[in-house]
Structures are given as C-alpha cells and as structure tokens.
Amino acid sequence: MKLNPTWEYVSDRVMGGVSDGSLSIDMDAQQLVARLTGHVSLQNNGGFIQMAFDLSPDDGVVDASDWTGLEIKLRGNGESYDVRLRTAQLSRPWQSFRAQVTSTASWRVARLPFSSFQPHRTDSTFNPAALRRIGILAIGKAFEADISVAHIGFYR
Template sequence: MFKNLILIIVYIFMCSQSNAEIVFTDKFNQKNEWSFITDQVMGGISTGTYNYKKINNDNVVKITGNVSTKNNGGFIQVRRNLNNINLTNAKNVEVIAKGNNEKYFIHLRTNFTLLPWQYYQHSFTVKKDFKNFILPIHNFKKSGFLLPDKINPKNIKSIGIVAFGKDHKAELTVKEINFTK
C-alpha cells in the first residue's frame, strides 16, 4: 500500500513538472537571436561553430567544437539576449537536448552579472537521444562571491548554452529551451 502511494506521488510530481506553464519558449525559429562566443575573446584557444538544422521537422541548433583550458580558456557557447522578455514568473529552465555523453551547462546572466566572467550555471549531461532536462532556477549556482546567492527571474538578461570547464570535444544538439512556471 505504502509503495503504491509513493508511486502515485512520484507520477503526479513528474506529470506536473512536464506540464508546467510556459513563460517563454525558443524553438530556434529566429536564427538571428543567438550568437556564438568562444574563450578566444579572452585569449583562449577553444574553437567551434554552431549551425541550424531540421530534425523531424523540428528546428535545432547544433554546437560543435574543441574546448581547451589552455591559455586560461575553456568554453564555447551560444547566447541569447532576453532583456525584453518578462521572466518574472519563471521557476525552471527546460532544455530538450542530445549529444555525445558529455556534461554541458546553461548559463544565466542577470542585471547583477556586470563582469564578462560572471554567470549562474546549471549542468546537464546529454546522451545520444533527445531528453527533456528540467533545471530549477533556484538551483543555479553563482560563479563568484560578489553575486547574490539566488536569481530573481525578473533580472535575467541572457541565456547561454555552454560547453565548459575541461578539455573535450563538444557535440550538442538543442531542440528547445523553455522558461516555465
């Protein structure tokens, strides 16, 4: 009996998470909204590219490259400005992604991340098939001690999809990003 009750609670929780109300969605229909950045802007030597494709009639962005921590580097990313998006009610960032069995990151920047190396991050590890990752905004970790501990969603100004932090080959395909409440 107790086992069945636990299963029901888990099922209800999973359904409520997957049916969260969308505050903002990006399905990569507006290609000019995203820009590609590498650690070369600060002397690093990571290289990469991004391109848009269609997979089963869905637009996706594919990020590929070689991340190198040499020369104090270690990242490639695509970033989108969110300054004109009202995210006040957002509780989660949802990412639908697949890739090469590596850990990747979502970086959020806010009105308080004034320096280029400041961000809040949450990791997710992709496999070869698309998976929906639900990343609670309150679980994003700040990159330095000068930032507030937690993010107020109304202050989010950009999102980055990032290959980061270690020497590796990046191969990440993202189908959709949502902010949900």
C-alpha cells in the same frame, strides 16, 4: 513558454584561448535545432565554447518570476554542459548563475528549476525578474563538444 532565440557563438578566443567550434542551425528529426560543436582546449588559459542569446533587444530584461525554471529539449554526445543565466544585477562578463545538464544520444527534455542555479563569481542572489541572457557552454575540461537544442523555454 517557448522562447525564440537568436543564438550566437562565443569562444574563449575573445580572451586569448584557442578553443575552436561552431554554431549551426540545422533540421534534425523534422525540427529546427541549434547545434554547438567543437574542441574545448585549456591552452592559453582558455576552456570554453558557447551558444547564447539575449532575451530582449537592447540589453533589456525579461521577468520570468512567474515560472519555475528553464526547460530544454536537447541531445548530444553524453557530456555535461553548463547552462548559464545572466541577470541585470551582473556587471562582469564572467559572472553568471549556473547549473549543469548532461546530454544523451536521444532527444530528452531537461527541466532546470531556477532554484538549482548557483551564483558564479558573484555575491548576488538570482533574480528571475531580471533575466537578460541564456548560454549553453562546453567548459572546464579539454573535450569534443556536441550538443543540440531543439527547444528552450520556461516551465511552471
């Protein structure tokens, strides 16, 4: 099931960090892509830039329990990026369920089973019936980020 995200850009500047980046929507290889670029800095306790979207308006949830996981068509600069899922059971902005994906110079489809997402700063168990938000983050080290996403959705 293909999702139709309205991507938004968020950085560590919301908490005093100094990472700098941008999100653009471009045509690439005859397809519309969301592209996250920028510099991740660890200064001032920072360390991330991200592109993310809510699955439902008004903070609603999407039931993805009939699906096996998340499928992403991506390419980038060879770095690893976090894919983070937020569910209704999470109340703090730093809580999520996360997995990593490594970008390549050529377009590829990465499949991330829901079972591969690990809890981050929460004791909750991942519940695919309560999905709220999906994010792709350049995080955890100082580096130049460059990742493009042409498709994101659920797979069986």
